[in-house]
Each structure stands twice: as structure tokens, then as C-alpha cells.
Amino acid sequence: MQTAAGAxxxxxxxxxxxxxxxxxxxxxxxxxxxxxxxHRENHTYRVSVGDEVVALRVHRSGYRDDAEIASExxxxxxxxxxxxxxxxVRPTSAGExxxxxxxxxxxxxxxxxxxxxxxxTGDVVDWFEGRERPxxxxxxxxxxxxxxxxxxxxxIGTPSWFRRAAWDAEGLAGDAPRWGVxxxxxxxxxxxxxxxxxxxxxxxxxxxxxxxxxxxxxxxHADLTPENVLRRANxxxxxxxxxxxxxxxxxxxxxxxxxxxxxxxxxxxxxxxxLDGYTSIRPLGRELAALDALVIAxxxxxxxxxAARAGDEAADWIADxxxxxxxxxxxxxxxxDVLPWHxxxxxxxxx
Numbered sequence: 001m002q003t004a005a006g007a008x009x010x011x012x013x014x015x016x017x018x019x020x021x022x023x024x025x026x027x028x029x030x031x032x033x034x035x036x037x038x039h040r041e042n043h044t045y046r047v048s049v050g051d052e053v054v055a056l057r058v059h060r061s062g063y064r065d066d067a068e069i070a071s072e073x074x075x076x077x078x079x080x081x082x083x084x085x086x087x088x089v090r091p092t093s094a095g096e097x098x099x100x101x102x103x104x105x106x107x108x109x110x111x112x113x114x115x116x117x118x119x120x121t122g123d124v125v126d127w128f129e130g131r132e133r134p135x136x137x138x139x140x141x142x143x144x145x146x147x148x149x150x151x152x153x154x155x156i157g158t159p160s161w162f163r164r165a166a167w168d169a170e171g172l173a174g175d176a177p178r179w180g181v182x183x184x185x186x187x188x189x190x191x192x193x194x195x196x197x198x199x200x201x202x203x204x205x206x207x208x209x210x211x212x213x214x215x216x217x218x219x220x221h222a223d224l225t226p227e228n229v230l231r232r233a234n235x236x237x238x239x240x241x242x243x244x245x246x247x248x249x250x251x252x253x254x255x256x257x258x259x260x261x262x263x264x265x266x267x268x269x270x271x272x273x274x275l276d277g278y279t280s281i282r283p284l285g286r287e288l289a290a291l292d293a294l295v296i297a298x299x300x301x302x303x304x305x306x307a308a309r310a311g312d313e314a315a316d317w318i319a320d321x322x323x324x325x326x327x328x329x330x331x332x333x334x335x336x337d338v339l340p341w342h343x344x345x346x347x348x349x350x351x
Contacts, residue, residue: 008105012036015043015058018103022056022110023047025092025099041243046115053115054090058108059098064243067163069109072242073097074161075219076113082152085145085238087113116238122226124260125317128325134226134261136273142257143277145237146224150250151282153218158247167222167248172297173204180304182326187319192327199330200300206293210249216287220248224256251287254278255294259302262295262340263325271341295341296333299326 008014016034023030033048034056043058059069074097079086090112092099098111121142126132165171171178182188182196210216221228223244230238254274261270278284303326306315332339 010061010106012039012043014104014106015039016045018101018106018108019043019045019047019056019058019110021103022058022099022101025094025101025110026054026056026090026112027093028054028112047112053117055087055113055115057111057113059110061106061108064109065163066109067161069111070097071161071163072245073111074159075245076242078156078159079149079152082156084148084152085236086242087116087238087240089113116230116232116240118230118232118238120227121229121231121237124225124227127226127260128263128321130264133264133266134270136266136269139257139261139270139273140277141237142224142229143254143274143279144281145229145239146221146250146253146257147278147281149221149239149253150218153220153250154214156219157214158219162219162247164246167220167246167252168217169204169207171246171248172252172294172301173200173207177297177301177304179301180308182300182303182307184307185303185319185323186307186310187323192323195327195330195334196300196303199296199334202334203293203297203300207249207290207297210251210287210290212249215285216251217249218247219245220250220253221245222248222252222256224253225260226257249287249290249294251284251291252294252298255291255298258291258341259295259298262299262329267341292333292339295339296330299329302326 016036019034020030023032028047028049035046037044037046041060041063045056047054047056073089076086077089080088089097091097098109101108101110121138122132122134127134165178167178182200183193221239221242223241224239228239228241230240232238257274258271261267264270302318302322306318309315329339
């Protein structure tokens with residue numbers, strides 16, 4: 001089997017061979033130990049050379065162009081220089097943010113960052129299905145971390161070299177959202193499609209009502225899920241995986257955290273802790289009125305993501321488990337009912 005470009009398929013073995021071929025570009029020995037970590041959009045590896053450990057990422061072909069990859073790595077370096085807890089980027093021996101590596105008939109962009117000996121703060125599936133209780137202390141810490149990211153982003157501004165699609169109102173809830181429309185999911189019936197379309201249109205109006213300024217809109221993480229926040233042994237929290245970052249409403253990072261905890265019975269307390277942590281560093285104003293709309297748009301974005309990936313394990317889980325909850329929330333949002341993060345509730349109603 002060949003790909004459309006005539007190259008052999010990019011199997012896990014091929015990806016690891018290319019990762020090894022990339023090591024000398026970063027001043028690492030070609031015989032270093034490489035351990036596979038995960039593959040979603042990109043292939044990620046743990047590379048060990050004695051006591052030195054780094055994270056190596058083989059970027060998916062065609063997913064991000066060169067300017068977008070460079071923007072991510074240069075942005076992380078700026079955050080690190082500003083004192084924000086993020087991994088340190090390791091440039092190539094030539095001082096470039098990433099290497100272009102040809103091996104085995106494949107060409108990929110490869111980047112390297114600091115490996116963090118830390119634990120994930122949670123798992124979205126475990127949160128969503130109620131097997132894991134994140135707690136108010138964690139949500140307060142997540143609020144603090146988000147505020148630090150946003151304070152730095154406001155200080156830095158958007159550099160001239162920045163190239164990423166925006167998570168603005170149109171990118172979240174317009175006619176062609178970045179991750180696609182929820183209505184495209186095959187498991188939906190006509191009533192579902194009408195509901196999700198109307199909720200998206202209302203979310204667009206509510207988000208556009210937010211005053212857009214340097215205080216409310218800038219470069220955000222855009223995927224601040226518990227898997228992408230690590231906790232060090234000393235209790236410090238670190239943001240990782242900026243693959244989906246871009247310009248957007250700062251409040252969207254809080255909406256992402258809140259969406260995955262929304263089925264929990266204590267989500268109202270978690271929301272309060274999240275906002276308390278955030279406002280201990282960075283005040284919120286009129287933009288807070290759009291939080292509900294941003295949570296709805298965030299949930300809809302996952303349905304759009306799943307619609308484009310039928311057969312993927314995560315996409316199938318979203319279609320099976322997330323759709324009923326999204327249906328409930330969108331219905332409440334459209335009728336003006338109290339949403340769960342404003343009160344306690346039972347998620348049994350979503351089944």
C-alpha cells in the first residue's frame with residue numbers, strides 16, 4: 001500500500017525510525033534510548049541520554065505548515081522567558097526551532113522540548129464519566145495557571161511572525177468553525193441537528209457581544225485539558241501541548257476546563273474555584289457574561305472534531321457518550337434554563 005504521494009505508509013515503526021534519524025539535528029546521539037509515548041495528531045517520544053531526558057515530537061504531515069510550527073515553538077520560548085511554567089524548547093544545533101528530517105521515503109518536521117517528570121492532573125474521560133473527582137484545589141490551581149498564561153500573552157502581544165488560525169467568534173461558532181460543525185455527526189437525527197445549529201448561532205451572537213480588546217482577546221492555549229496540565233512533585237503546575245493554540249478569547253481556556261467537568265455534581269463549586277484562582281491574579285469584567293456561550297461552543301467543537309474522524313476511538317466515544325450531554329446542555333442554553341455549573345445537578349437526566 002502506498003500513500004497518495006507515492007511514499008510508503010507512515011507506520012509506527014517508520015515514525016520511530018525517523019525520530020531516531022532526527023536526534024543528531026539536536027545534538028543528541030543516534031543511539032539514544034527512544035520510548036514511544038503517544039500518537040494523536042503527532043508522534044511523541046521520550047528520549048533518554050544518561051540523566052538527560054527530552055520529549056521529541058514528529059509532527060503530522062500537512063497538519064501544520066512551517067510557519068505554524070515555528071510560531072508554536074517560538075511562543076513557548078517567549079512564555080518560558082517570561083517565567084510562565086511551560087517546557088523549555090530545545091532548538092536544533094543550527095539554532096532553528098525545528099528540524100526537517102528525511103528518512104525512509106518520508107519528510108517530517110521534528111521538534112524537541114524539555115521532558116517534565118510530572119503527572120497529568122487528570123483525564124477528560126474519567127472526569128466526564130465521573131470516575132475521577134478533580135476537586136476545588138486543582139481547579140483553583142488551573143485558574144491561576146490560566147491567568148499566568150494570559151497575563152504573559154497580554155504583555156507580549158501578538159508577534160509579527162505569529163501564524164495560527166484564530167479561535168475567535170467565527171472560528172468557534174460561525175458557519176465554518178475550526179473543528180467543523182456538530183451537525184455533521186452521523187449519529188444525530190434531524191432534531192439534534194436543528195438544536196445544535198441553533199445553539200451555535202446563539203453562541204455566536206453571545207460571544208460577539210463580548211468587548212474584544214487586548215484585555216479579553218490574545219494568544220491562548222486553546223486546549224487546556226487535564227492531560228495538558230502536569231503537576232510536579234513540588235505541587236507546581238505546568239502547561240504543555242500547545243499544538244492547538246492561537247489567538248482567541250482568554251475566557252475560552254476556562255471554558256475548556258469547565259466543559260469536561262460539567263457533568264460532575266459539584267461543577268458549580270469547581271467553577272467558583274476556577275474563577276477564584278483566576279481572579280486572584282487577573283480580574284474579569286463584562287466578558288464573564290459570555291462564559292456559558294464559550295462552554296457551549298467548546299462542547300460543540302468536540303462534536304465537530306468527531307464528525308471528521310469517524311472510526312477513531314476518541315471520536316466514537318464522543319458520539320456515544322458526549323452527544324447526550326451536549327444535547328442536554330444546548331437545550332438548557334436555548335431555553336434559558338440554569339446550566340449545571342451554576343447549580344448542583346444529576347447527570348442521570350442526560351441519559
